[in-house]
Amino acid sequence: MxxxxxxxxxxxxxxxxSVPIFLKIYNELATEKNFKLISEETIPQIRHLSYLKRAEYLGIPLYQIPFIIPVLYKKYKQNIHSLQxxxxxxxxxxxxxxxxxxxxxxxxxxxxxxxxxxxxxxxxxxxxxxxxxxxxxxxxxxxxxxxxxxxxxxxxxxxxxxxxxxxxxxxxxxxxxxxxxxxxxxxxxxxxxxxxxxxxxxxxxxxxxxxxx
The missing domain is CATH 3.40.50.1000 (HAD superfamily/HAD-like)
Known part of the structure; x- marks a missing residue:
């Protein structure tokens, strides 16, 4: 056994x-950077894509990913009081x-x-x-x-x-x-x-x- x-x-x-926080902070960033917005209805469409394919779907240039991730972590921390x-x-x-x-x-x-x-x-x-x-x-x-x-x-x-x-x-x-x-x-x-x-x-x-x- x-x-x-x-x-x-x-x-x-x-x-x-973290879905509600993720949607909020990603869409804030997407609005600033002119990436594609997402909703809860969008998640099933992208959940099985690789991260590279997700970036392509959302219109995120690959070279920007290393710079975007720290920003998302910072925004996440700013909203962590609402994380359930x-x-x-x-x-x-x-x-x-x-x-x-x-x-x-x-x-x-x-x-x-x-x-x-x-x-x-x-x-x-x-x-x-x-x-x-x-x-x-x-x-x-x-x-x-x-x-x-x-x-x-x-x-x-x-x-x-x-x-x-x-x-x-x-x-x-x-x-x-x-x-x-x-x-x-x-x-x-x-x-x-x-x-x-x-x-x-x-x-x-x-x-x-x-x-x-």
């Missing part, structure tokens, strides 16, 4: 419901902590934003927070976490909500659980058999982790 000890979480779309967690997620995380699991975060958001959100929520139980901040290298950040902490690979479960989360886990052979309450509600065909589980509620995810640990 698989024994998980270390549960590693994505942040946006897994812990925090998904219902029940902190009770779920507290239960895992109480039962002895190590909790970590690997995200493409900035570490400062995540720390500020967790302080606002008065939740101090994440041991490590690692951030890629480039949208392309989450597998490398997961490897860095493993190297730094010494966690055995087979004791780790990564929990995310996007196809690219699964792709990152596949690259390093890490077990992955996929939740569909975030940015993507379906998997690309080539990925649908990789996750150890597809979870619609935190209760489903908790039952899986406890069963396999």
């Amino acid at each position: 698989q024994t998980y000890k270390h549960i590693i979480f994505d942040f946006d779309g897994t812990i925090a419901n 967690a998904y219902e029940g997620i902190f009770d779920f995380l507290a239960t895992l902590h109480q039962q002895g699991f190590t909790l970590d975060i690997v995200s493409s958001n900035s570490k400062d934003n995540i720390i500020q959100f967790l302080e606002n929520q008065n939740f101090p139980y994440f041991t490590n927070i690692y951030c890629s901040e480039n949208f392309m290298g989450k597998d490398k950040v997961l490897k860095k976490l493993l190297k730094t902490t010494g966690y055995p690979l087979k004791t780790c479960l990564y929990v995310g909500d996007e196809n690219r989360d699964i792709e990152a886990c596949m690259k390093i052979n890490m077990d992955c659980g996929w939740v569909n309450w975030g940015y993507e509600d379906e998997l690309q065909p080539q990925l649908q058999y990789y996750p150890k589980g597809h979870f619609k509620t935190v209760q489903d995810l908790l039952a899986f982790i406890k069963k396999d640990s």
